[in-house]
Amino acid sequence: MVNYRYLGNSGFKVSEITYGNWVTHASQVGNDAAIATVHKALDLGVTSFDTADTYANTGAESVLGEALKGQRRESLEIFTKVYWPTGPMGPNDSGLSRKHIFESINGSLTRLGTDYVDLYQAHRYDYETPIEETFQAFADVVRQGKALYIGVSEWTAEQLREGHALAKQLGIQLISNQPQYSALWRVIEGKVVPASEELGISQIVWSPMAQGVLSGKYLPGQAVPAGSRATDEKSGAQFIQRFLRDDVLEAVRRLKPVAAEAGLTMPQLAIAWVLQNPNVSAALVGASRPEQLEDSVMASGVVLDASTLAAIDEALAPVAVTDPANTYEVSPKTRP
Numbered sequence: 564m565v566n567y568r569y570l571g572n573s574g575f576k577v578s579e580i581t582y583g584n585w586v587t588h589a590s591q592v593g594n595d596a597a598i599a600t601v602h603k604a605l606d607l608g609v610t611s612f613d614t615a616d617t618y619a620n621t622g623a624e625s626v627l628g629e630a631l632k633g634q635r636r637e638s639l640e641i642f643t644k645v646y647w648p649t650g651p652m653g654p655n656d657s658g659l660s661r662k663h664i665f666e667s668i669n670g671s672l673t674r675l676g677t678d679y680v681d682l683y684q685a686h687r688y689d690y691e692t693p694i695e696e697t698f699q700a701f702a703d704v705v706r707q708g709k710a711l712y713i714g715v716s717e718w719t720a721e722q723l724r725e726g727h728a729l730a731k732q733l734g735i736q737l738i739s740n741q742p743q744y745s746a747l748w749r750v751i752e753g754k755v756v757p758a759s760e761e762l763g764i765s766q767i768v769w770s771p772m773a774q775g776v777l778s779g780k781y782l783p784g785q786a787v788p789a790g791s792r793a794t795d796e797k798s799g800a801q802f803i804q805r806f807l808r809d810d811v812l813e814a815v816r817r818l819k820p821v822a823a824e825a826g827l828t829m830p831q832l833a834i835a836w837v838l839q840n841p842n843v844s845a846a847l848v849g850a851s852r853p854e855q856l857e858d859s860v861m862a863s864g865v866v867l868d869a870s871t872l873a874a875i876d877e878a879l880a881p882v883a884v885t886d887p888a889n890t891y892e893v894s895p896k897t898r899p
Contacts, residue, residue, distance in 0.1 A: 580863050
């Protein structure tokens with residue numbers, strides 16, 4: 564079964580393997596298959612589910628709501644997000660304005676079939692809206708009982724500090740950040756993680772397997788497998804391109820004996836690696852087939868010894884991206 568961790572400086576616990584439906588529901592797989600994977604996640608002990616209104620232009624939330632119908636709501640932790648465009652993409656259909664936040668939370672609750680979400684996240688930082696306006700709207704959402712906690716995604720250390728201070732002034736809790744993080748993409752370690760530890764903010768990390776590259780299925784000098792994420796634009800193919808270099812794939816191949824020595828599969832090693840960071844509360848995993856989850860959840864509770872961690876660093880150090888400057892390039896300077 565899956566272990567639990569506290570999220571930030573709160574009493575709220577989440578399953579350290581959290582199911583995410585970014586590129587699967589209402590996009591990569593049919594609804595029946597999507598619902599089957601959610602039910603499999605529940606059977607395996609996963610109770611935390613992450614989505615966003617923008618995924619499949621609201622479709623992913625609807626599928627998740629259908630999949631969770633009939634489950635005991637109190638036994639679930641449901642997260643969603645606001646920022647990216649939805650609907651016809653009009654001038655107020657994106658960002659973190661008060662208008663968009665209130666319209667988005669109401670739409671999300673309807674699609675998810677719930678009265679509240681446990682965690683409501685700013686999907687990016689909005690440079691076009693005063694942060695005071697955003698956090699006042701978040702505070703009102705919390706006070707209305709539509710969300711219990713507030714989180715953000717891909718915010719810089721400075722943005723986290725500013726948001727945390729405003730949340731405290733308004734009497735609400737900013738408890739999480741959702742960045743990309745893997746053994747190949749470590750840019751949060753330099754500034755974001757230290758600031759988060761100081762503020763009592765946890766990381767819910769996405770792409771712990773570096774878009775599947777750390778599974779070992781992509782090989783240097785060979786074409787990408789047919790039907791893989793690297794060939795499917797709807798599945799985030801653009802995100803994986805940075806890792807599809809022969810030097811990166813050769814470094815990843817050197818992890819196979821490391822995983823074997825630890826008694827783990829390559830995906831398990833990748834997920835377990837991010838969970839060794841004490842500031843990480845959950846690793847987001849997705850699945851297009853139920854059986855994929857059986858492998859992923861076995862990373863929960865794994866403790867990697869010092870020699871295994873050193874071997875991973877030795878294999879990946881030449882190709883891992885560590886520059887904190889990359890955290891400043893994620894949020895668009897203007898709304899999409």
